[in-house]
Every structure is written in C-alpha cells, then in structure tokens.
Amino acid sequence: MADIQNASSEPTFKRAHFIGIGGAGMSGIALVLHERGFVVTGSDLKTSRYIRQLTRAGVDIHVGHDAKTIDEVQPDVVVVSTAIPESNPELIRARELGIPVWPRAKMLSALGHGHTTVAVAGTHGKTTTSSMCATMLDRMGLDPSFLIGGIVEGYDTNGRNGSSEYFVCEADESDSSFLYLDPNVVVVTNVEADHLDHYGSLEEIEATFVKFMKLVGEDGTIIVCGDSPRLAELAHGTGLHVITYGFANENDVVVKPDACTHALGGSFAATVDGVQRHVSIKNNPGRHNMLNACASLIVASVLGLDVDAAAASLSTFDGVRRRFTHVGDTRGVCVVDDYGHHPTEVGATLKAAKTLDFKHVVVVFQPHRYSRLQALASDFADAFADADTVILIDVFSAGEMPIPGATSKMLADLIAERHPGKPVFYAPDRPALMKLIDENAHEGDLLITMGAGDVTAVGPEYLEHAQEQSKDEQ
Numbered sequence: 001m002a003d004i005q006n007a008s009s010e011p012t013f014k015r016a017h018f019i020g021i022g023g024a025g026m027s028g029i030a031l032v033l034h035e036r037g038f039v040v041t042g043s044d045l046k047t048s049r050y051i052r053q054l055t056r057a058g059v060d061i062h063v064g065h066d067a068k069t070i071d072e073v074q075p076d077v078v079v080v081s082t083a084i085p086e087s088n089p090e091l092i093r094a095r096e097l098g099i100p101v102w103p104r105a106k107m108l109s110a111l112g113h114g115h116t117t118v119a120v121a122g123t124h125g126k127t128t129t130s131s132m133c134a135t136m137l138d139r140m141g142l143d144p145s146f147l148i149g150g151i152v153e154g155y156d157t158n159g160r161n162g163s164s165e166y167f168v169c170e171a172d173e174s175d176s177s178f179l180y181l182d183p184n185v186v187v188v189t190n191v192e193a194d195h196l197d198h199y200g201s202l203e204e205i206e207a208t209f210v211k212f213m214k215l216v217g218e219d220g221t222i223i224v225c226g227d228s229p230r231l232a233e234l235a236h237g238t239g240l241h242v243i244t245y246g247f248a249n250e251n252d253v254v255v256k257p258d259a260c261t262h263a264l265g266g267s268f269a270a271t272v273d274g275v276q277r278h279v280s281i282k283n284n285p286g287r288h289n290m291l292n293a294c295a296s297l298i299v300a301s302v303l304g305l306d307v308d309a310a311a312a313s314l315s316t317f318d319g320v321r322r323r324f325t326h327v328g329d330t331r332g333v334c335v336v337d338d339y340g341h342h343p344t345e346v347g348a349t350l351k352a353a354k355t356l357d358f359k360h361v362v363v364v365f366q367p368h369r370y371s372r373l374q375a376l377a378s379d380f381a382d383a384f385a386d387a388d389t390v391i392l393i394d395v396f397s398a399g400e401m402p403i404p405g406a407t408s409k410m411l412a413d414l415i416a417e418r419h420p421g422k423p424v425f426y427a428p429d430r431p432a433l434m435k436l437i438d439e440n441a442h443e444g445d446l447l448i449t450m451g452a453g454d455v456t457a458v459g460p461e462y463l464e465h466a467q468e469q470s471k472d473e474q
Contacts, residue, residue, distance in 0.1 A: 011038070011110045017075035018042035019091055020084045021061060022051045025172060028147045028159025029079070029107050034059050035161035036111075041073040043090060053157065067093035075099060079107045082177075083399060105177035108147060108169055112182060115145065115167035118299055119181050121212060122189030123173075124345040125292050129189055130170040132296040132317050137166050139313035140305065144168050150339070153318035166303070171212065173205070178212055185302050186216050187223045187295050191231050192344055206234055214238050221302045223295055226251040243302070245270070245294045247287070255294045257287065270294050272301050277311040282318070286352025293317075324349065327459035330466040332443030334358065335459045341368040341452040343379035349450070350386040359444035360388040364433065364458055366451035367395045367408055374406040381414040389423045389440045390415055393433060396453025433458065434465045 018030045021042025027050035034040040034057055043062040044051060051061055062069050067089040070078070078094040078101045086092075094101055120130035127150045134146035135154065144166035146152070147159045171178040171186075191209050192202075213222045213235055226232040226244025235242045245253040258267040258278075267280040268290045279293050293314050300310030327335040336353075340346045346365070353361045363384065367373040373380065373395060384390045392408040392415075412426040423440065427433035441447045449458040 011113065013038070013076035015039040015041070015073070015075045016077050016079055016107070017070065017073050017090075017094075018079045019065065019088060020044055020081045021054065021059075022046070022048040023081050023083065024050065024149045024158055025147075025170075026079070026081050026104055027051070027054055028149075028157075029104055029111065030054060030059060031057060031157070031159045032111055032145060032147060032161045033107070041069075041075065043069055050158070065090050070094050070097065070099070077102055077107075079104055103177045103180065105172065105180040109180045109182050111145070111147070112167045112169065114165075116165045116185075116303065117167045117169065117181070117183045118185045118187070118303075119169050119171040119178070119183035119212075119215075120187040120189070120295075121171040121173055121178055121209070122187075123192040124340075124342050124348075125189035125288060126170050126172075126187075127339075128289065129187060129292040129295050130168055132293055132314060133187075133299050134168040135317045136296050136300060136310050136313045137164075137168065137305075138162070139316055140300075140309050142166055142305075173208065173212070179208070179215070181212075181215060183215055184220050185223065185299060186213050186220065187299065188213065188231060188235070189225055189292065189295065190228055190344070191234070192342070206230075210234050210238060214240065216240060223298050223302070225291055225295070227291075243298055245298055246291060253294060253298055255287075255290050257290060266290060268294070270297060272297055272307050275307070277307060279311050280315040282315075286348055286355075288348040288352070324352075327449075328463045330463050331470075333441045333445050333447050333466075335447045335449070335463060337456050337459050338448055338450045339452055340450050341372070343376055343383040346380070346383040346450060347385070349448070350384060353446055353448060354386040356446065358446035360442070361386065361446050361448065362389040362391070362437070362441045363387045363448045363450055364391045364393060364427075364437070364455060366393045366453050366455035367411060368452040369398050370395055370400050370403040370406040373408075373411065374403050377406070377411060377414060380411055381418045384415055384422075384424075385419065387422075389425075391425045391427055391433065391436050391440070393427050393455060393458075396451060396455070398453070430461070434462065437462055438469075 018026050021030050022044035030040050041060045043065050070090050070093040078099050081104050120126045130148050131152045137144040143162040143164045145162040146168040149170045222235050222242045224231050224235045225246050227246035227248050232244050244251040247255050253270050256269045269276050269278050301307050325337045327337050338349050340349045392412045394408050409426045412424050416424040425436050427436050449455050
C-alpha cells in the first residue's frame with residue numbers, strides 16, 4: 001500500500017492505530033483525531049492517566065502489543081512514537097501488510113491542515129509557552145484546537161479539537177520529527193545541547209532548528225527569544241520575518257518585570273505594537289515564565305488579534321501540570337513538583353524558587369536518561385546553585401541501558417565537589433529518601449521534587465509519610 005497522503009494535505013484516511021498511545025504526545029493527537037470523527041484505536045504496555053482519558057472518550061485501546069491487533073482493527077495508517085522499537089510486533093505486522101507508518105509529528109501536521117498553525121519549540125519552555133498560547137486564545141473566545149505535551153490546568157487535558165481556524169501545537173525537536181509540521185507562526189524559546197543520543201552535536205541541533213524555522217515560509221513569522229544572540233542570529237539568517245523578545249533592550253519587544261511579584265507568580269510589562277501591556281502570571285514564578293508569556297502575547301499580535309484582550313486572558317493562565325505544581329503542605333513545608341530535567345530548566349526553576357518567601361529550598365532531583373546525565377554532568381553540577389539542599393535519587397532510564405559512571409551518586413559527588421559546604425545527598429531507596437527529607441525540610445521551607453520521571457510520585461508519598469508519622473506521634 002502506498003503512503004496515502006502528504007502531511008500538509010487534507011487527511012484521506014479513515015482509521016488510525018497508535019502504537020504507544022499512552023504517551024503525553026501520542027494521546028493528545030489520538031484524542032483530537034477521535035474528536036474529529038476518525039476511527040482511532042491504540043495499544044500500550046500498560047494503562048495510564050492518558051489511556052483512561054481516551055477510554056472514557058470512546059477510543060478502543062489494547063493493553064499489550066500483539067501482531068493480531070493490526071489484523072483486528074485494520075487501520076489505514078499506523079502512528080508510532082520514537083519509543084517504539086522496530087521489533088514491536090504490531091509495527092512488524094503493519095509493515096508486512098504494507099500499511100503506512102507515520103511518526104507522530106506527521107499526524108500532528110495532518111491535524112493542522114486547513115488551520116492557522118502556531119508551533120512552539122525550544123530546548124525548554126515549549127510546553128508552558130504552547131499552553132499559554134492555547135489558554136490565551138481560548139479565553140479570548142476563539143476556541144482553538146491544541147496539542148500539548150502536558151496537562152493544561154483548567155482544561156484537564158493535553159489535547160482538544162476546537163471549532164476555530166487556530167491550531168496550537170508543541171513542536172518536539174527530540175528526534176527532528178517537528179520538520180513534518182506546516183506552521184504559519186513559529187516560536188522558539190531557546191536552542192541548547194540536548195537529545196545528544198539523536199543529534200551528533202550542538203551544531204546539528206542548530207541546523208535542524210533553522211530548517212524548522214524556515215517552515216513558516218515567506219508569509220509566516222518567526223518569534224524567538226533574542227536574549228540568546230546565537231538564536232537571534234540563526235533566526236535572522238533565514239531571511240524571513242523575525243520578531244525578538246527578551247529582557248535586553250536590543251529586542252523588538254522588551255520584557256520589564258514589575259517591582260512587586262506575588263508568592264507563586266509574577267508580573268511584567270511589554271510594549272507590543274507601540275502600546276505597553278501588563279501581564280500578571282499566577283502559579284508560574286520566575287523570569288523564564290515572563291519570557292514565555294511575552295512570546296504568547298506576540299503571537300496574538302502576529303495573528304492580528306486584540307492584544308489588550310490577549311494580555312487579560314494570559315493573566316488567567318492556571319499553569320501546566322508538573323510545571324511548579326503545588327502538591328500540598330505538611331509540617332509547614334510547601335511541596336511543589338516540577339518537570340525540569342535539563343540543566344537550564346533546573347537552574348531557572350531554582351532561581352525563581354529562591355526569590356519566593358521561603359526559608360530554604362530543598363530539591364529532590366531525579367536525572368532523566370543516562371545519556372543526558374553523561375553528556376551534561378558538568379552543567380548539572382552547577383544547576384543547583386540556588387538550592388540550599390540537594391537530594392539525588394536514581395536515574396530514570398526512559399528505556400535506556402545504564403552507562404557506566406553515569407549515576408546519581410556520581411552527580412551528587414560532583415555537585416559537592418563544585419559547591420563545598422552545600423548539603424548534597426544520594427538516596428539509594430525510598431526509606432532513605434524519606435529520612436533525608438525529614439532531616440532537611442523544615443517549617444517554612446520549600447520542597448521541590450524535580451525531573452521528568454517517576455520522581456513526581458515523591459511529593460504525594462512524602463505527604464502520606466508525614467501524615468503517618470503524625471499519627472504515630474499522637
């Protein structure tokens with residue numbers, strides 16, 4: 001069977017099967033496709049929050065991977081994520097039958113056909129920025145479609161099929177598949193070394209982002225954070241229409257933080273289209289989130305929308321789950337969970353946390369992927385400068401095989417060596433972790449659990465642990 005369409009053309013298939021449907025990116029695409037009336041099926045190794053959401057919506061999902069599933073559901077196209085190996089039995093069967101196999105970004109692009117597409121990319125900040133854009137457009141009454149790599153607070157979903165022309169998507173650069181997209185507006189928050197298991201060098205990453213930016217064509221717009229001179233240089237090198245934003249006065253749109261900020265948020269002013277607008281951000285502290293919001297404000301301007309209304313709508317943004325999400329409080333300790341897993345993300349979040357009204361910042365960090373830890377160990381060692389106490393737990397492999405020397409104990413030792421006097425610990429198991437938190441997090445402190453893996457479970461576990469201890473003490 002020949003490939004049945006180009007990604008930028010109107011979808012001609014009727015039935016799509018997703019292998020690995022439970023992922024944050026795959027599940028959202030499947031949900032929007034289902035909401036548009038296509039027959040969607042999927043499979044994954046185990047159930048999850050995303051799978052339960054899809055099942056409630058009426059999507060037929062098989063737990064486990066079996067070649068017979070392909071014969072049963074008879075898809076016109078099969079969609080896979082990069083996590084699916086060529087040895088997957090369903091993938092093998094699809095290829096045997098000549099069924100087209102698409103990467104998820106190709107299906108994402110197909111969903112954007114006929115829409116005005118805003119694609120947000122960057123080494124970090126893309127989930128929050130795309131969520132801000134989607135929320136802004138929706139609360140302006142424009143009902144956009146959106147596909148985000150995280151749960152957008154206030155919507156309790158990572159994907160939605162809207163009724164308007166606008167389509168907001170998070171563009172994932174991890175495997176270069178964002179080059180399938182066909183955007184009208186591109187936002188690039190930053191470009192740094194990451195996903196070096198796929199890319200050979202930073203130069204290769206930069207070249208791929210340039211290809212991505214060029215996708216907007218002569219009529220499109222590229223919006224980039226100009227505080228990175230290199231990113232601005234790359235964008236301007238495309239010869240296309242570029243708007244820069246940032247704190248530096250050289251940018252087209254300059255972000256000016258307000259003197260007073262509130263506990264878990266902040267506010268700023270930015271002059272867009274010659275008029276100064278004010279935006280208040282709740283639940284998203286830090287200068288990096290001011291930049292994310294400013295990029296969203298520029299998107300509204302580029303789309304020809306009411307920028308004052310956009311600023312007001314942005315101020316209602318509730319955040320993204322696992323982006324400085326408040327988990328709870330116990331013994332006077334405020335517990336927050338964050339997805340940061342790259343050194344720059346970690347540093348930015350901790351810098352923001354340090355400005356808040358807490359006595360100490362205690363962080364529990366779980367490195368994500370052995371390859372990332374190995375490649376960026378030196379950067380990670382300095383990323384925790386604004387943490388008062390650092391506790392490391394074992395690496396979340398994300399399917400990778402261990403790499404000798406790339407361990408959390410190694411990182412703990414490196415941080416301690418670089419920052420003498422800073423309390424740094426390695427917890428080999430959960431009991432040791434709970435004991436370390438008990439000893440280091442006290443009344444008035446902020447406890448942040450951080451990483452892209454199952455460290456997200458630590459906050460709730462600690463709250464339960466503290467509750468049990470309180471019962472024993474009574």
